[in-house]
Amino acid sequence: MTTDFPFALEAPNQSPPFVDRNFFDEDLPLRDAAARAGFDDEAEQLSAFGAAYGAxxxxxxxxxxxxxxxxxxxxxxxxxxxxxxxxxxxxxxxxxxxxxxxxxxxxxxxxxxxxxxxxxxxxxxxxxxxxxxxxxxxxxxxxxxxxxxxxxxxxxxxxxxxxxxxxxxxxxxxxxxxxxxxxxxxxxxxxxxxxxxxxxxxxxxxxxxxxxxxxxxxxxxxxxxxxxxxxxxxxxxxxxxxxxxxxxxxxxxxxxxxxxxxxxxxxxxxxxxxxxxxxxxxxxxxxxxQGIKTILEMVQLTRLDCAVSSAGLMRFAVAYAAHHSSWRRVFQRRLIDQSLMRATLADLALEVEGATALALRLARAFDRAPDDPSEAAYARLVTPAAKYLICKSAPHLVYEAMECLGGNGYVEEWPLARLYREAPVNAIWEGSGNVMALDVLRAVSRAPEAAAGTIAKLGEASGLDPTALGLFVSPAALSERQARRFCERLARLAAADALAEGQAGLNEAYVAARLRGEGASQYGAADLAGAEDKLIERILPA
Ligand SMILES: Cc1cc2nc3c(=O)[nH]c(=O)nc-3n(C[C@H](O)[C@H](O)[C@H](O)COP(=O)(O)OP(=O)(O)OC[C@H]3O[C@@H](n4cnc5c(N)ncnc54)[C@H](O)[C@@H]3O)c2cc1C
The missing domain is CATH 2.40.110.20 (Butyryl-CoA Dehydrogenase, subunit A; domain 2)
Structure with missing residues (x-):
């Protein structure tokens, strides 16, 4: 008499492991940002680096x-x-x-x-x-x-x-x-x-x-x-x-x-x-x-790293969710072909596009700052804002990416559980959220003209009126109570500006969903200004 195994010997309808990927070649938002930074001639080394870390x-x-x-x-x-x-x-x-x-x-x-x-x-x-x-x-x-x-x-x-x-x-x-x-x-x-x-x-x-x-x-x-x-x-x-x-x-x-x-x-x-x-x-x-002044020189750099690292974590989470969704079939159709999953993935991808563009734009400001006062002003004002927004976005985004994997996402053998536990720390250390928001106010009150100049430029590039967004630089009018709102809006504007430099035309979707939109609290609800397909294609290009 034969006994059927209750489980098939090979588990059906599971996505294959997400390994032996190239973490540079497959990442279009990163490659675009690297190209804007002028690294075209380093593409080969970066590709080798991406392959080594995705092995x-x-x-x-x-x-x-x-x-x-x-x-x-x-x-x-x-x-x-x-x-x-x-x-x-x-x-x-x-x-x-x-x-x-x-x-x-x-x-x-x-x-x-x-x-x-x-x-x-x-x-x-x-x-x-x-x-x-x-x-x-x-x-x-x-x-x-x-x-x-x-x-x-x-x-x-x-x-x-x-x-x-x-x-x-x-x-x-x-x-x-x-x-x-x-x-x-x-x-x-x-x-x-x-x-x-x-x-x-x-x-x-x-x-x-x-x-x-x-x-x-x-x-x-x-x-x-x-x-x-x-x-x-x-x-x-x-x-x-x-x-x-x-x-x-x-x-x-x-x-x-x-x-x-x-x-x-x-x-x-x-x-x-x-x-x-x-x-x-x-x-x-x-x-x-002079201890605080001395150590802040160090902390300014670690804050940049927090923003860059959190953007990287977000990228991995969304890439993993897209990978899984492109294999997993539910109701006889791949998840990635189903409209509500597409809306969710695209919205997540938009957040990663903004975070990646902003983090790399900020790193470029650090490079240019010694020779360019306007870049120095940008670095001073945008560093705490970028750390605030990107590091705080990571836990929620990783959670939503985890849910794209269904129950598998919650299981330790799959990497998103570890990523989810990792995600909050960049927001806490090197100056927690409120401290970053207060630091933005400090930058404004210490150098109001430089801050106003930075904000005006950000508005120009993204076609937005910063004042209408509540980003008016009047130290007297800025209270601690408004600091989080100011900080978030500033970081969103800076991300829209960074995306506007790119060829992908995603700044319009970003502005529509993150600055002008209704501000839905969960991913998948935003109006993406017709950019849904493009956003999904860019997560893991064929
Ligand atoms: C895993 C990990 C590793 C760490 N490693 C190091 C390390 O190597 N070296 C090191 O020196 N530290 C390290 N830290 C400490 C970390 O930098 C601090 O925990 C962090 O700066 C917050 O300080 P705190 O814990 O004393 O919180 P508190 O200073 O008590 O702050 C508590 C909360 O109050 C908020 N807050 C503070 N001031 C205000 C205000 N004026 N208005 C409104 N809200 C405010 C903060 O944003 C925070 O949310 C580490 C922390 C963690 C979690």
Whole structure:
């Protein structure tokens, strides 16, 4: 007697794995933005990069690094203090590839004596791609890349560390930085009593011969296996930035003690620690009392990275949803051929088009800012607005993309569950939503003419009257209560402007759906001004 299996031996009507894809070639919004940044002659390298990060093996490393999160080893078997974090080999493989690609440093490759970074947009394209494979290991890469902006306030320290920061051969060993082929740097600002309000920091810095001794606690300090940390502490002259290396100049371990690793919602491949310093050696970076100004140089760059990375995460989510929908048949028809699914996918795609164009346009402003005051004004005003909008859009968008997969989307073996847990963090760290909105107001009130000039230009390019959108620059008329609205509108206008530069003609759909439309709260309801088919074709071109 034969017994039929209740399940077929091969599961029917499931989409194949989304692996061995080219994360550059298949991404038209990214390719358009890269072309606008003038990277046509780099297309071959970017294509190779996109293939490497879309490879099955690379995506599998991302899964393994998250399913096997890092572990803190406080002491060794004999009770000697270790303060070491152990990572799965997959995490090391991710770091090896991404450091080889220079994601932790490439803007400083040709910075010269003036320490003026270049190539933000070129790096942003790669960051956008790499984050789709695995977002957690972006944390040390982003912080290392940004750290030199703060270190410049202590030129001797910056010069000493620069060759190691530019090193491309990942070296995870816990040993003095000067013995390593390459280093990574982290940042410790947030204390138990306050993160946003760093003026409330109570860590103390006492001047000693050759440096300072730092004593205090940090509530969050990510990537604790970094070789040094930029830390805020109260010196005699006020809040000051310090560089705390894992090893003191005499080769002894520095007094940096990890209490525990945070048990986080997502971002699980990355370690985030609680830490104590007990007379830890530190070098002063910048003047005493100038700590916030110094560290903000770094934070401006990490905020750009948050926007770029969230745009990358959104891209992966929508590409995955489109891939699944083009295979899955429901009521005998492919989902992607059914009108309401098309409306949903197209609306999601529009959000990604705007986020990608805006993030890359912002990276270009960073490149142009040193020689062009109007680009510097754009970068100052739009950075917090772009971080606000893009990072806050990501969780909702990933959720809707997840739903396109039905029940599969909610299952851990499929990547959207991990992506969903990852998505909120870029909005929280490096300045949470309200803080970004308030920072936009600060930029307006400190330089109203520059802000007005930026906003007027954005309006011209996208054919909109900024005043009608509530974007009138009158510091007296702007209250904190309106900051979120102002910030969101500004970011939407900037995204429409960035899309207007492109050939795809999608700015009209964006303006109609996101600035003029009825403002439906869920994807799939917006009027897309006839751009639906084009938006869907551009997600995964044949
Ligand atoms: C996974 C992870 C890793 C992290 N890694 C690091 C790290 O490596 N180094 C580091 O220094 N920090 C790190 N952080 C900390 C992070 O930067 C802070 O959590 C964040 O800046 C917010 O600070 P807070 O938690 O103290 O919240 P609070 O400052 O208490 O803020 C709480 C809320 O109040 C809002 N708010 C603040 N001020 C105002 C205001 N004036 N008006 C209205 N609303 C306001 C904020 O937007 C926020 O939503 C990490 C956080 C996470 C989640």
């Amino acid at each position: 099955e093996e690379q995506l599998e490393a991302g899964r393994l690094a998250n399913e096997n999160p890092p572990r803190l080893r406080v002491v060794d078997s004999r009770g000697n203090r270790l303060d070491a974090v152990e990572f799965h080999p997959a995490y090391h493989a991710l770091m090896t590839r991404s450091m080889q690609a220079g994601l932790h440093c490439s803007i400083w490759d040709h910075a010269g004596e003036a320490m003026s970074p270049q190539g933000h947009a070129a790096r942003a394209v790669r960051l956008y791609i790499a984050t789709q494979t695995e977002a957690g290991h972006m944390c040390p890469l982003t912080m290392t890349n940004a750290s030199l902006a703060a270190l410049r306030a202590a030129p001797d320290v910056a010069r000493a560390w620069l060759p190691k920061i530019l090193g491309r051969a990942y070296d995870p060993a816990l040993k003095p930085w000067w013995e390593k082929s390459a280093v990574t740097l982290g940042m410790g600002m947030t204390e138990p009593q306050g993160g946003t309000d760093v003026r409330a920091n109570t860590s103390k810095a006492a001047p000693v011969e050759g440096g300072y001794e730092i004593t205090g606690a940090k509530w969050f300090m990510s990537a604790p296996m970094c070789d040094a940390f930029l830390v805020l502490a109260q010196a005699p002259g006020g809040l000051t930035t310090f560089l705390l290396p894992r090893f003191r100049p005499d080769g002894a371990k520095n007094a940096i003690f990890f209490r525990r690793l945070k048990d986080k919602l997502g971002n699980r491949s990355n370690a985030s620690s609680e830490v104590e310093f007990v007379n830890a050696f530190g070098e002063r970076i910048g003047e005493e009392g």
